[in-house]
Amino acid sequence: MFENVNNLLLLTVVLAITIIFLFSFKLSRKTINEFTNSSLWNKMLTVDFFKVFLKNIFFILALIFIVIALARPKWGLKQVEAKSLSSDIVVAIDVSKSMLAQDLKPDRLTRAKIIFKDLTERLKGQRIGLIAFAGQAYWQCPLTSDVKAFEMFLSLLDTDTVPFYGTNISAPIDLACESLKKVPSNAKALVIITDGESFDGDLKSSLEEAKESQTKIFCVGIGTEKGEPIPTYENGQFKEYLKDDKGKTVVTKLDSSTLEQIALATGGRYYNMNQDQSLNNLVSVLNKLDKIEGTANIFNNLEDRYYxxxxxxxxxxxxxxxxxxxxxxxxxRTEDWEKK
Structure with a gap:
């Protein structure tokens, strides 16, 4: 195969040169034959037409092989070991029913997915993993340097991704800390996107585990402190707002206080998604994480044969x-002329 196939188009130029040469050579021989007979011309002329023809053929062949070399022909597999430097970032997104609230348009979850797709594209040299959580937490995308793969899994998130209702912020903390415990503290981070309302799990114990594993948690609050009712849908159509056991409409509010406590307890920071500059600061902080050598990847590459x-x-x-x-x-011949 060829790496630069387009360079083979130069062969058309070489072909044109060849055609012009053959035509001009044939024309010159014809002109000479018309001028005088070949035996007389051979005695008068010191140029060897056969050698001239041969030299030009060699020149054209040289051009052909140079063009093929420029196309970078490759064959035969060669194993290449590639090691990358990166930091590890786990993004945990709340997919509980409260994320359907529309105090941020079109709703909290959709806004979070849009903003964090943009955020990941601005990160440099990181492996990114994705966790979805509600009543429990599950990995959606393992740590990867493939941003497009991360974005694909991010786009698939909805409130049915996790089959357990409720909001358990401690679950993604436990899951992420277990995965990141062997990574140096200055080369890893956990980013949690949620409205902050946590009703399940042992948050205090999870924060202790995060501190022991030296995992910094950056919390991103989504929603408004005023709050918004939670819509429910049936067959894709709005049905009613979610109600509690007493028949009262449930209003979900942003709990900034809880998220600030989580972040400060682990050496991280709290950011509000309503503030664009706040998220710019988050990108800056994540890009400043240390880069460590990751696991070596073995690739089978075709070996260059252009030489x-x-x-x-x-x-x-x-x-x-x-x-x-x-x-x-x-x-x-010289002696014959001298005798004459």
């Missing part, structure tokens, strides 16, 4: 340069 064609082209160029275009003069 074979360059070598052949060099041989043809040398033949072109060193083959004389004139006839070998016979010593006796």
């Amino acid at each position: 074979y064609f360059l070598a052949v082209s060099l041989i043809f160029l040398l033949l072109y340069l060193f083959i004389p275009a004139t006839k070998r003069q016979k010593v006796g």
Whole structure:
């Protein structure tokens, strides 16, 4: 196969040169034959037409092999070990029913997905993993340097991703800390996107685990402190607002206080999604994380073979340069002229 296939188009130029040369050579021989007979011309002319023809053929062949070399031919597999430097960031997104609230348009979850797609594209040299949580937490995308894969899993998130109702912020903390415990503290981070209302789990115990594993947690609050009722849907159509056991409409509010406590307890920071500059600061902080050497990846690459064609082209160029275009003069011819 060829790495730069487009370079093979240069062969059309070489072909045009070849056609012009053959035509001009044939035309010149025809003109000479019309001027005088071949035997007389051979005695008068020192140029050897066969050698001239041969030299030009060698030159054209050299051009052909140079063009093939420029196309970078490759064959034969070669194993290459690649090691990357990166920091590890786990993004945990709340997919509980409260994320359907529309105090941020079109709703909290959709806004979070849009904003964090943009955020991940601005990160540099990180592996990113995705956790979805509600009453429990589950990995959606393992740590990867493939941003497009992360974005694909991010786009698939909805409130049915986790089959357990409720909001348990401690669950993604436990899951992320377990995965990041062997990573140095200054090269990892957990980013949690939620409205902050946590009704399940042992948050205090999870924060202790985060501190022990030296995992900084950056919390991003989504929603408003005024709050908004939670819509419910049936067959894709709005049905009613969610009600509690007493029949009262449930209003979900942003709990900034809880999120600030989580962040401060682990050495992280709290950010409000309503503030654009706040998220710019988050990107800046994440990009400043230390980079560590990751696991080596083994790739099977096709090996470059262009140098074979360059070598052949060099041989043809040398033949072109060193083959004389004139006839070998016979010593006796000079003596014959002197006698006359």
